[in-house]
Amino acid sequence: xxxxxxxxxxxxxxxxQRVTLRCSPRSGDLSVYWYQQSLDQGLQFLIQYxxxxxxxxxxxxxxxxxxxxxxxxxxLNLSSLELGDSALYFCASSxxxxxxxxxxxxxxxxxxx
Amino acid sequence: xxxxxxxxxxxxxxxxxxxxxxxxxxxxISALHWLQQHPGGGIVSLFMLSSGKKKHxxxxxxxxIQEKHSSLHITxxxxxxxxxxxxxxxxxxxxxxxxxxxxxxxxxx
Numbered sequence: 558x559x560x561x562x563x564x565x566x567x568x569x570x571x572x573x574q575r576v577t578l579r580c581s582p583r584s585g586d587l588s589v590y591w592y593q594q595s596l597d598q599g600l601q602f603l604i605q606y607x608x609x610x611x612x613x614x615x616x617x618x619x620x621x622x623x624x625x626x627x628x629x630x631x632x633l634n635l636s637s638l639e640l641g642d643s644a645l646y647f648c649a650s651s652x653x654x655x656x657x658x659x660x661x662x663x664x665x666x667x668x669x670x
Numbered sequence: 671x672x673x674x675x676x677x678x679x680x681x682x683x684x685x686x687x688x689x690x691x692x693x694x695x696x697x698x699i700s701a702l703h704w705l706q707q708h709p710g711g712g713i714v715s716l717f718m719l720s721s722g723k724k725k726h727x728x729x730x731x732x733x734x735i736q737e738k739h740s741s742l743h744i745t746x747x748x749x750x751x752x753x754x755x756x757x758x759x760x761x762x763x764x765x766x767x768x769x770x771x772x773x774x775x776x777x778x779x
Binding site: 559590592599600601602605612613614615645647649655657658659660661663664666 | 700703705711712713714715718756758764765766767768769770771772
């Protein structure tokens with residue numbers, strides 16, 4: 558158990574819908590990272606937050622947004638969902654914002670029908 | 671063009687064999703990570719390197735910054751090492767992360 562929690566574990570929804578994925582980092586970790594893992598694209602970095610501020614941005618679509626709240630939990634919002642958004646979404650956390658070991662959550666499996 | 675290339679893509683070994691997985695990257699980096707993903711999907715960070723060599727149990731990771739290359743070695747491999755091993759780098763401009771496509775390792779008893 559990494560200490561990083563993600564909810565829900567599984568999510569099934571329809572095209573065009575909006576969903577919110579939640580991540581609670583390990584106690585004491587200030588940084589949260591979001592990743593997408595699909596069968597055809599592998600792991601891709603979406604976005605990083607550090608202590609509530611956006612720190613780095615990757616291949617995050619405009620239909621996706623994220624934030625980190627004062628209690629350091631983070632949410633990833635996915636809207637206007639398409640079939641291709643079906644993937645595993647991982648959250649990870651680390652102590653600082655720079656080069657630290659990351660601890661991964663169990664992931665949320667999103668299926669868009 | 672992939673910023674991170676891993677080889678081999680697939681690897682089958684007999685229990686006890688010494689295993690090497692290679693990772694080459696094309697961008698300037700601040701850190702390189704080796705990750706392990708088990709069949710159930712969970713990801714574990716094995717190493718984070720910015721220079722030199724690190725060892726943890728039967729696992730050794732090395733990095734050569736000049737050659738933009740890293741290797742992950744597993745000594746005395748065991749069936750429980752069967753997993754996908756993923757190399758990832760953090761670029762030193764923009765702080766983006768790039769991932770290799772992974773090496774699927776199967777260790778046969």
